[in-house]
Amino acid sequence: MKHANSTSHLSVKERAKNAVQDEFLRNAVRFTTDRLRNRKQAVTESFGQWEVWRERGEQIRAHTIANLDAYLAQFIERLEAVGVHVHFAVDSSEATDAVLSIIQSKKARKVVKSKSMVSEEIHINQHLEANGITVVETDLGEYIIQLAKETPSHIIIPSIHKSREQIRDLFENAGATQLTTETRDLTAFARRTLRSEFLSAEIGITGCNFGIAETGSVVLFTNEGNADMVMNLPPTHIVLMGMERILPTLADLEVMAHLLPKSATGQNVITYMSMLTGPKRSADRDGATEMHVVILDNGRSRQLGDEQFQAVLHCIRCGACLNVCPVYRHMGGHAYGSVYPGPIGAVLSPLLEKGEQYSDLPYASSLCGACFEACPVRIPLHDMLVQHRQKLVASGHGNPSERMAFKGYENIFAKPGRYRLSIKMARKFLSPLAKEGKIRSSFGPLAGWTKSRDFPMLPKQSFREIWPSLKRE
Incomplete structure (x- = not known):
């Protein structure tokens, strides 16, 4: 799979210029983001008092990040109390080493995965495949882009840039015969193919939407049910999570269970909200017998205490800012050259990766403020983009x-x-x-x-x- 930064030798302006010349890409991204944005507007209007819920979400995330050390310590203590092995990774190298070490200790050769932005951030697939381990993405969108040897172009809908015809061709190259472009036929092929992968894999890797400090629970929001298969069928389950993805209590989860699906896909409730507290117990009928949680820093702790950028850690990865951003809607996600596209990526990527690689991303914005209005936890991304630009100019960057x-x-x-x-x-x-x-x-x-x-x-x-x-x- 090629890295998101495979065109990093080009500036974001040059990548954007190439992207806007792709008429299908522009139409596909515009169609899908319009649909997601309209669904969100409809569901939040019918839900009522949306601004009150946003303010509550902002308060929860601000309180959590301001006290992240305490809640992380509590979360780790609860995890270990229920039999979970915890690994703290300072950077992506430590995270991939931890995952590889677990897999090799089990002499495993096949891994099934559910969608995880952290796994994309640390390029775990490439590292595992380089060590002779087969990795299979089981989220439909991730499975599609894995076959295409590409990276996600949207936080929520990874294959937003692919047509049904392109997906059919990818599936036929993977062994399908006489496929139509009907969604029912395409998903049926994916289900048939992935079913055997679930049953034969020794390791399951998932992401983590939220970790509950109060209980040591890992919470996943999905719409396909594949994550439940990934964390229950293989005997060993590995969770990859950013260190900021903590919530203090289950009561806080109730707020996020409203904010995230409504903002991400315009759903009133998520299809599957799965909560896992430790590995399989003796009385359980199914589940992984061993569970590991890898908690990743990778530059996140540098934002703690920074008045300008600490609030970027409030993000719950809903992708709502992408759906309203006029820049993203014209050039798609790959033009950002980063794992995290859109306004959140333009702010976050230069913070996580110091140096020149993403230094021009803060200029990939019109500063219209639509991202702030869409954000369910009220992150002032437009202000942060200006602050990024000010720092760049002060350090001598610029024309x-x-x-x-x-x-x-x-x-x-x-x-x-x-x-x-x-x-x-x-x-x-x-x-x-x-x-x-x-x-x-x-x-x-x-x-x-x-x-x-x-x-x-x-x-x-x-x-x-x-x-x-x-x-x-």
């Missing part, structure tokens, strides 16, 4: 010509006389580029703007110039 332009802007607006003179000069300079009252330019700094937007010509007289006559009248 030299852009810095010169803003310096000129500062000098011009510092004196009224300079401002008036600059307006007169701009009229003369822009006049040859104007047509039907709008400026058109195929070169220079205006070209990028006028290619896709209207740039009205400056009026013959400014308000300040006509004000004396208006005042006399």
